[in-house]
Amino acid sequence: MTALVGPTLEEAFEADRRSAPPRRRARRRAWLLPVWGWVVILWLSSPIIVMIIFGFNDGRGKVVSPKWNGFTLKWYERLFVYNDLTTALWNSITIAILTTIIAVVLGTLMGVALGKWRFRGTGSVTLLLFANIAAPEVVLGAALLSLFLSVGVPRGYLTILLAHVMFSLAYVVVTVRARMAGLDPSLEEAARDLGAGPFVTFFRVTLPIIMPGVMSGALLAFALSIDDYIITSFNNGSTQTFPLWVYGAAQRTGGGVPPQVNVMGTLIFAFGVLVALSGAIASRRRA
Amino acid sequence: MNGELPPDLVRGLTQARMSRRSALKFGGLSALGLALSACSIAGTKGKGGNLGGQAWREQIDTFWSQQKKKGHLDFENWPLYIDVGKKASDHPSLDLFTKRTGITVTYHEDISDNSSYYGKIAPVLSAGQSIGADIIVITNGFELENLFERDWLLPLDQSRMTNFYKYSSDLVRDPSYDRGNVYTMAWQSGITGIGYNPKLTGREITGWKDLLDPKFSGKIGMFNNSEDLAAAAMCAIGVDPETSTPADWKKAADWLIKQRPLVRKYYDQSYADALAKGDLWATMAWSGDIFLKQADNPDLKFVIPEEGGVIWTDNMCIPVHAQHPLDAMTYMDFVYQPEIAAMLADYINYITPVPAAQPIFAQDAKDATTKDDKAYYTNLSSSPLIFPKPADFARLHRYRVLPSTERKQWNALFEPIYQS
Amino acid sequence: MSARRIRSRLTPYALVLPGWLWLVIFFVVPTVSMLSVSTMTGNDLDGFKQTFHVSTYKDAWTQYHTQIIRSLEYGLAATIICILIAYPVAYWITFRGGKYKSTLLFLLLLPFFVSFVIRTQSWQFMLDDHGMVLGLLRDLHLAGDHTQILQTSTAVVGGLVYNFLPFMVLPIYVALERVDPALLEASGDLYANKVTAFRKVVFPLSLPGVFAGVLLTFVPVASDYVNAQILGGARTTMIGTVIQTEYFTNLNYPMAAALSFILMGVLLVGIFLYARLLGTDDVLEMAAR
Numbered sequence: 001m002t003a004l005v006g007p008t009l010e011e012a013f014e015a016d017r018r019s020a021p022p023r024r025r026a027r028r029r030a031w032l033l034p035v036w037g038w039v040v041i042l043w044l045s046s047p048i049i050v051m052i053i054f055g056f057n058d059g060r061g062k063v064v065s066p067k068w069n070g071f072t073l074k075w076y077e078r079l080f081v082y083n084d085l086t087t088a089l090w091n092s093i094t095i096a097i098l099t100t101i102i103a104v105v106l107g108t109l110m111g112v113a114l115g116k117w118r119f120r121g122t123g124s125v126t127l128l129l130f131a132n133i134a135a136p137e138v139v140l141g142a143a144l145l146s147l148f149l150s151v152g153v154p155r156g157y158l159t160i161l162l163a164h165v166m167f168s169l170a171y172v173v174v175t176v177r178a179r180m181a182g183l184d185p186s187l188e189e190a191a192r193d194l195g196a197g198p199f200v201t202f203f204r205v206t207l208p209i210i211m212p213g214v215m216s217g218a219l220l221a222f223a224l225s226i227d228d229y230i231i232t233s234f235n236n237g238s239t240q241t242f243p244l245w246v247y248g249a250a251q252r253t254g255g256g257v258p259p260q261v262n263v264m265g266t267l268i269f270a271f272g273v274l275v276a277l278s279g280a281i282a283s284r285r286r287a
Numbered sequence: 288m289n290g291e292l293p294p295d296l297v298r299g300l301t302q303a304r305m306s307r308r309s310a311l312k313f314g315g316l317s318a319l320g321l322a323l324s325a326c327s328i329a330g331t332k333g334k335g336g337n338l339g340g341q342a343w344r345e346q347i348d349t350f351w352s353q354q355k356k357k358g359h360l361d362f363e364n365w366p367l368y369i370d371v372g373k374k375a376s377d378h379p380s381l382d383l384f385t386k387r388t389g390i391t392v393t394y395h396e397d398i399s400d401n402s403s404y405y406g407k408i409a410p411v412l413s414a415g416q417s418i419g420a421d422i423i424v425i426t427n428g429f430e431l432e433n434l435f436e437r438d439w440l441l442p443l444d445q446s447r448m449t450n451f452y453k454y455s456s457d458l459v460r461d462p463s464y465d466r467g468n469v470y471t472m473a474w475q476s477g478i479t480g481i482g483y484n485p486k487l488t489g490r491e492i493t494g495w496k497d498l499l500d501p502k503f504s505g506k507i508g509m510f511n512n513s514e515d516l517a518a519a520a521m522c523a524i525g526v527d528p529e530t531s532t533p534a535d536w537k538k539a540a541d542w543l544i545k546q547r548p549l550v551r552k553y554y555d556q557s558y559a560d561a562l563a564k565g566d567l568w569a570t571m572a573w574s575g576d577i578f579l580k581q582a583d584n585p586d587l588k589f590v591i592p593e594e595g596g597v598i599w600t601d602n603m604c605i606p607v608h609a610q611h612p613l614d615a616m617t618y619m620d621f622v623y624q625p626e627i628a629a630m631l632a633d634y635i636n637y638i639t640p641v642p643a644a645q646p647i648f649a650q651d652a653k654d655a656t657t658k659d660d661k662a663y664y665t666n667l668s669s670s671p672l673i674f675p676k677p678a679d680f681a682r683l684h685r686y687r688v689l690p691s692t693e694r695k696q697w698n699a700l701f702e703p704i705y706q707s
Numbered sequence: 708m709s710a711r712r713i714r715s716r717l718t719p720y721a722l723v724l725p726g727w728l729w730l731v732i733f734f735v736v737p738t739v740s741m742l743s744v745s746t747m748t749g750n751d752l753d754g755f756k757q758t759f760h761v762s763t764y765k766d767a768w769t770q771y772h773t774q775i776i777r778s779l780e781y782g783l784a785a786t787i788i789c790i791l792i793a794y795p796v797a798y799w800i801t802f803r804g805g806k807y808k809s810t811l812l813f814l815l816l817l818p819f820f821v822s823f824v825i826r827t828q829s830w831q832f833m834l835d836d837h838g839m840v841l842g843l844l845r846d847l848h849l850a851g852d853h854t855q856i857l858q859t860s861t862a863v864v865g866g867l868v869y870n871f872l873p874f875m876v877l878p879i880y881v882a883l884e885r886v887d888p889a890l891l892e893a894s895g896d897l898y899a900n901k902v903t904a905f906r907k908v909v910f911p912l913s914l915p916g917v918f919a920g921v922l923l924t925f926v927p928v929a930s931d932y933v934n935a936q937i938l939g940g941a942r943t944t945m946i947g948t949v950i951q952t953e954y955f956t957n958l959n960y961p962m963a964a965a966l967s968f969i970l971m972g973v974l975l976v977g978i979f980l981y982a983r984l985l986g987t988d989d990v991l992e993m994a995a996r
Contacts, residue, residue: 037799040792041814044872047829048818050839054832066838106726113722125723132734134922136930136974138947142967143737145954146744150326154410166733169726198718227822229933230947234954238407243824248399250828250937251555257828265825272820280809326743328960330754402956436752505855509941552858552940566836566855691752698957703770706944706952 048269055262064259075259082260088245089264091157095241096226099164103221106165107172108214112206114173115180129170140167141234148235155237163235164225171224172217179213215279223272331413331437351444354613359391361611362618363420365601366396367579368475370634380630384621390614398424400555402512405430408606412439417608421615424474424601427464428514428686429694431471431602436691440470441605447616448472450623458680459600459640463529464688471602472619475575475631476638478672478683479515479597482562482572486586492569494592495523504549508561508570511553513701514686515597516543519571521684522595528687533696540700553705562587574672575637589672591682598638598683632673645674745964755960767965771949775969778946781860782929785867786875789924790917792868793875797916798909801883812880816873827866827937834862834938858940866934871927875920882916883909918984926974946970 058072059065080086114122132140144163148155183206191201207214229243236244242264250257362381372379381392398404404425408418425431434440451472452460459473483492488503498507510516518528520539531539551567559576561567563584577589605615621627628641629648648668655661671679689697745763749755768775800811818826833840834856844850856862886909894904932947946966953963 033795033799033803036795037811040796040872041811044815044818044869047826047833048821050833051821051825051829064832066832066835106729109722110726113719117719119719121720121723121727125727128727128730128735132730134926134974135734136926136970138930138932138950139738139741139967139971140734142950142954142963143741144733146741146960146964147733147737149328149960150740150744152329154414162733165729169729173726198715229824230931233951237410243822246822246824246828247933247937250831251399251557257825261825261828265821269821273817276813276820280813326740327747327757328744328749328755330749330752332752332754406955433751506853547941550941551855564835564837566857692750694957695959698959699766699770702949702952702957703773705941706771706774706949707942 051262052266052269055259055266057259059259062258064257064262075263079260079263082258084240085242085245085249085258085260085264088240089242091160091239092226092242095157095161095164096222098161099168099225100218100222102161102165103168103172104214104218107169107217107221108176108207108210110169110173111176111213111217112180112202112210115177115183116185129173132167132170133174137167137228137230141231144231145234155235156239159235159237160232160239160241163231164228167228167231168221168224171220172214175217175220176210176213179210179216183209219275219279226268331409347442350441351446351613354444356390356613356617357611358389358614359393359611360421360614360618361393361395361419363395363398363423364474365398365424368396368424368601368635369394370630380622380627383627383630384618388617388621390617392618395420400512401426401428401430405433409433412437412606412608415608417610418606419610421605421609421611422603422618423606424603426599426601427462427471427688428599429689429691431464431604432688433691434604434606435465435470439607441607441609441612442469443472443605443619444613444616448620450620454623454625454628454641454643456640456642458598458638462600463685464600465602471604472623473640474601474603474622475635476598476600476640478574478591478638478675479510479519479599480572480574480589480591481569482559482577482580482587482589483569484562484565484584484586485588487565487568492588492590494594495519496594498569498571499546499549501549503568505551506566506568507546507550508552508554508558508567509543509546509550509705510558510571511555511705513697513705515571515599516553516705517697517701518597518684518686522592522597525594527595527684528597529685531687536697536700540704543701543704547704547707553707573637575635578636578670578672591671591679593682595682595684598680598685600640633667636673638673638675642674741964741967744960745968747961749961751958760961763961763965764969767962767969771946771966774944774946774949775966775973777944778929778932778970779973781864781867781935781945782925785864785871785928786921786925788864788868789872789875789928790920793872793879793920794913794917797876797879797883800880801886815876819873823870824933824937827870827934830862830866830869831857831937857938858943860939860943862938863935863943863945866938867928867931870931870934871924874923874927878919878923879913879916882913882919886912925977929974930970 054064055075056071056073057065058069058074110125113119114125141163144159144166145155147153148159153159187205187209188201191205196204227243228241229247232241233244233247240248246257246261249261369378370380371377372382378392378394381394385391404423408423411418425434445468448468451468455473458476461467462473465471481492481495481498485491487506492498497503498509509519517536517539520542521528521531521535523542524535524538526535526539552561554561554570556576558567558570558572559580562570562572562577563580572589574589577587581587603619605612609615622631623641625641625643625647628639629644629651632639632641632644632648645668648664652661652664652668655664667673675683687697743757744755746757746759746761747755748758748760748763796815800808800815804811832838835841836855836857841850841854841856844854845852890908890912891904894908899907930945930947932945932951935943935945936948950963950966950970953959953966
């Protein structure tokens with residue numbers, strides 16, 4: 001989800017550079033549209049603002065208090081007090097990294113193949129990818145669980161990883177393939193004319209050009225993996241990931257979460273924003 | 288979009304479907320399907336038990352005679368279910384145990400409900416591995432029954448249960464769900480009744496029928512597990528859950544369906560917070576939770592419904608492949624000494640399995656130096672929520688016990704209600 | 708044929724193979740496996756055997772058709788509300804964004820850097836009976852003392868709309884972005900006013916984006932159940948929760964598998980209708996953005 005930002009921002013930057021539409025006579029109710037837009041943006045941001053603010057809320061209890069009790073940094077200090085929360089976060093991060101690596105490798109290969117050649121399998125592979133993206137998470141998770149049950153595979157870290165690569169792969173393929181569409185075939189031809197073999201061509205010509213697409217796909221895979229709840233909850237056994245832990249904690253205490261969750265959410269959010277901003281600035285500088 | 292069918296659609300609808308490729312694909316999938324149809328999912332019966340088969344019952348004495356004290360044990364329990372000292376991680380009763388027996392205890396509070404905990408340990412036990420705990424606490428009900436059926440619990444060493452047989456109450460000795468205490472020793476018992484806030488309801492609540500009052504619409508809470516829910520409904524219609532028939536279940540389900548429009552949510556343990564905050568006015572509740580929440584909100588009250596309430600017992604038991612079984616037995620019998628039972632009951636506020644704790648509290652009340660302490664211990668020793676009277680027991684019923692192979696109809700009736 | 712040409716003919720297949728294999732093993736085979744499980748009978752204790760027992764599907768529908776239909780209803784409601792909210796926003800960014808388009812999009816998508824579970828729980832925190840939203844409404848005399856937002860279908864649909872809005876905004880934005888400004892100029896030259904220009908030029912050209920957005924939104928929304936679990940109460944349960952319970956609490960694998968298939972079947976029918984109307988490649992392109 002978050003990495004839709006990447007390619008879309010790229011496009012938006014280009015759109016910015018296109019000339020603005022010609023000036024029109026001001027309409028009476030022209031202000032409705034911006035007001036609506038800003039209201040929606042505010043509405044979308046409100047729980048995040050609340051999360052960030054209440055990560056600083058003091059309180060006696062173990063869960064976030066709805067009343068404001070004063071500013072404190074103590075939850076930032078006591079961030080790793082809950083061992084299983086820390087383990088869950090670590091699991092989420094490592095699984096996301098591994099998923100990204102595997103999905104990007106497999107997905108880029110597939111995306112390049114689909115974007116460059118028209119071969120007999122194109123249609124059915126595309127259908128497969130489409131079905132994978134369109135299928136509801138519940139069904140993906142439940143089906144994989146059925147398989148593991150039938151074959152007798154115990155659920156845990158490995159099964160989570162297998163599941164995560166499975167549902168991120170198609171997104172990487174689609175992103176890379178879209179990027180391939182803009183690849184000028186004459187560049188590769190030129191490389192071949194200069195005597196470069198297929199591997200050299202790929203790594204020195206193709207890959208650098210499609211790199212933004214690959215990076216977008218990587219970001220997408222990472223974001224999908226680290227945030228996944230439904231598919232993971234079907235295939236995790238007793239291994240915990242961050243979303244699972246947060247959800248379980250709230251269910252146990254009847255709606256409250258430890259403030260550490262808000263703090264971790266804030267930190268992950270800040271990190272994600274930094275990455276996206278630097279990516280956007282880098283692409284702006286490149287163009 | 289403009290009144291004409293798009294050409295792609297027309298083409299797609301009229302084109303011949305089967306080509307060689309798709310026939311091949313179809314054939315491949317069918318072959319796969321047939322191959323998978325030969326698959327099956329293995330059952331959990333007989334898998335993982337320490338000493339497989341019927342023979343273990345004869346071998347159990349030999350097993351226990353070979354056990355040695357290891358000096359450590361791992362105890363898995365529910366949250367807020369043990370005494371606490373100055374810090375939340377201090378447990379005076381455990382420290383006392385270590386001092387007196389030399390056995391250290393690692394205490395975990397990972398059990399938040401029976402079915403999810405069972406779901407967590409079942410695959411491990413089924414694979415013949417240790418779950419890493421020596422004592423676990425499971426409520427009498429479907430999950431405990433599942434554990435019995437699959438031989439996943441160690442039969443206890445009866446010779447090491449002297450305190451148990453000396454001090455345990457009638458309720459937990461030789462209970463109907465575990466005759467002869469083969470596998471379990473009770474930790475605490477509790478009552479499922481009704482918790483309510485008279486300031487919000489405007490009147491006293493006396494029975495399940497009050498939870499059908501349309502005036503409370505949207506402010507009633509019920510439990511989201513079928514055992515409690517069904518048992519409550521059966522009490523409401525005047526049937527004893529333990530001896531109920533499928534016809535009774537149907538009537539109970541109808542009662543619940545009639546009530547459903549008034550229910551705000553089917554809760555797990557979070558109903559207590561909701562009641563204390565005022566989200567709920569009256570709710571199905573566990574006795575100890577209300578006792579505890581009264582500290583936050585003194586208006587709260589608990590009542591055993593006049594049609595009947597449900598009594599349940601959380602039981603200590605030893606899973607198979609436990610690493611320290613003898614140490615576990617030592618602890619389990621240790622807590623039946625009245626003084627220890629009193630230490631626990633002081634904090635836990637559920638029904639202690641040791642009636643002899645009551646005179647201890649009465650004595651504490653007499654010896655109390657402050658007025659608050661005196662009131663507290665008097666309240667504790669006379670509370671029917673900690674020491675129910677015989678008349679209360681007459682109104683309390685146990686859950687229906689169903690073997691796992693016979694639950695289909697039960698689930699089909701009650702699941703759609705709390706999963707509405 | 709030279710070895711080189713054979714190799715180059717096989718290259719695409721070789722490149723596609725690893726990923727394809729992964730998907731076949733962990734997506735196609737499990738789906739077929741689930742179909743197989745749905746016709747098994749047995750129980751957790753003795754195991755499940757394949758008996759081609761098809762009436763599980765009938766039982767599944769009898770017991771849980773309410774939840775299935777409700778999931779579809781919530782899905783439809785949330786999707787329509789998403790369109791109504793997202794379209795003006797996408798239009799605003801495209802045509803009024805000027806040089807701030809990227810910033811606005813960024814601000815719009817910013818909240819989704821936070822985990823979905825945390826976001827939804829933050830809403831639960833805010834919408835609590837004694838929380839900030841109702842407190843404010845009560846101060847403004849817009850809500851009574853006993854008004855509640857949580858544990859209603861409104862809260863659930865609201866949560867669904869909130870969590871899936873970007874899936875609708877982005878495709879519509881992309882489609883609107885592709886509208887050639889020259890077309891708008893041309894319509895102006897032909898004396899069309901703004902409303903007519905929108906109706907006859909912009910809106911029809913944006914429809915593929917709307918369709919893509921519907922596709923990307925309806926399926927996840929109808930099959931989501933976490934929003935219902937966190938924000939909902941009685942009578943808001945969605946079919947995903949039921950599937951989870953059947954798998955993990957009742958250990959009734961055939962029933963769980965049958966329910967999953969019923970859900971997938973219903974959604975697939977809708978998807979194929981869309982795919983036929985648009986052609987799969989187009990939708991994938993939309994999805995790629």
